[in-house]
Amino acid sequence: MDFLSNLQLGFSVAFTPFNLMMAVAGVTVGILIGALPGVGPPSGVAMLLPLTFGMDPTSGIIMLAALYAGTMYGGTITAVLINTPGESASVVTCLDGYQMALQGRAGAALGIAAIGSFIAGTVGVVLLMLVSPALAKWALSFGPPETFALMLLGLTTCTLLAGDDPLKGYISMVAGLMLAMVGFDIISGDARYGFGIIEMMDGIDFLPVAIGLFGLGEVLHGAEQAGKAQPVQGRLRLRDVLPSWADWVRSRWAIVRGTVMGFSIGVLPGAGPTVASFLAYTVEKRVSKTPEQFGKGAIEGVAGPESANNAAATGAMVPMLTLGIPGSATTAIMLGGLMMWGLRPGPMLFEKNPQFVWGLIASQYIANIMLLILSTLFIPLFVRAVRIPYSILMPLIVVFCITGAYSLKNNVWDVGQMLVFGVIGYFMKKLGYSPAALVLALVLGPLAERALRQSLIISDAGIGIFFVRPISGVLTVLALLAVAVPVVRAFLKK
């Protein structure tokens, strides 16, 4: 069978000692990074991306994907222990997880999150494996109009779901697209908005921008609150992490529901783990026989969202690998990495680089097992990492931001750019804009522009091409709906 031989190929790639080591390193560093308050998956992936440039792309993506899974879990540790989400997908975990910690049940909360993440992650990889090849085959028939419509949909849904204020979300997104216009235009050769500066003519790289917005921006934001968050005291031993039978019975269906919902949401372009976790929490509260316990330490309130965000993180790989459309800031950065390694994400990836795709899929199985082992056996160690004072963490993170930005192209210009976007990121966070939408737009911008211009060449400048073709028609209408929803909602409010 074609499928099994592919999987076999995948495992033969993933089981090489070096790739195995990369998966373990990715998960470990991921949990640590996720556990640091304020440093989430996007900044973790962005800061470590430069490390992978010297590697084989397959090893690189294996490390980054393992890192992504690790940060998803690491964010839970801070959410439970200090009521500060390590990343946005763990925001809802604070609600019940921290309450559980206050009741002395931090171990059970972390344990059920680990088990839920493991189940969700593993089921997610199975689904990823089954869905992606079919989707890739289907996407082979996509022309420029379909590609453009899909990118438009990804951008608008991501923006719609990103923050409280849709207007500011759209401003962030369009700003990202404008930044993407800087630099040489591939078709005409014009150096746009370069102002005669050679580095500007090269375009604005997404990596220093992402490191600045997510890494440095978060540090500056955190510097204000330094020392305010206090971790729940008490030691956690291995025995405490294992949930009791009653805990398991209460959360097992929550895990199943979270997994299914999380994966489905992750697959949608634009919607990622954060949305999945919020939705899972709402659903758990709805179906629960004792909804009054939510917010007071209900273990389902931890199990559901935590399973959902891991399943969604895996699901988000589907559009990234098969369509070349990232569903979140983190996958956008990974996609940028793929392009830097000289790979072309999209349907052809499955045919041209099977060892890359299947190696990644197989290593996800390994990463999930690693995650379960590390998150239960070494939990006391990671808990200690959460207690490192902010005054030590923050300068270290900045140093990582600087070296990461520098080693992209070995120049100080990028470091300066990172610094500027760090300040911009600080203000964006303060004023309620969406850095995720900006980075997504910056990565997709050049691809979207090319698809748009090719479409208009095909149609001889008629905009109807996006509506007449069935697939692009549906996608374009959906994208426009995503723009219209907040407008209509605001109108109805009056």
Added chain:
Amino acid sequence: MRSADRVTAVLLLAISVAFSAGALKYYSWWGSGGPGSAFLPFWLGLVMALLALMMLFKTIKEKNPGQAWLPSGEGLRNMLVVLGATVVFVALLKVVGMILGTALYLAALIWYLGRHRWWITAAIAVAAAGFNWLVFVHWLRVPFPEGKFWLSEAGIWIF
């Protein structure tokens, strides 16, 4: 928040108008058979101008000045110190060198923010600089700025 939004809206409006106008003035609107390099930038500028106007309109209608969003006191001071130290580090990167700079930056900032014991501060600074050297210079062969001081080059000699 309201006045910050208003200032942002005006700024964005100015930038977007310049962005669109610049596209029309300097780049080609229509190339061979298809849209040229000015096409998308022009529309993006226009959309941004529209969004900025919407925000401006919203802040004018809004009666509530909103909460203060800028930190004050110690929070503001910490933020500015971190930012300032980082700017100085980056500005002097080519003079001091990456490895030595890392150690000095960490030592200064960790001491300022936490007032930890001097040997803890020093140990972290030296360890992080060493880690940086090992991973980036030694393994990945990233040509870090070496700086004008003998220390950073001597650092490489030792290994």
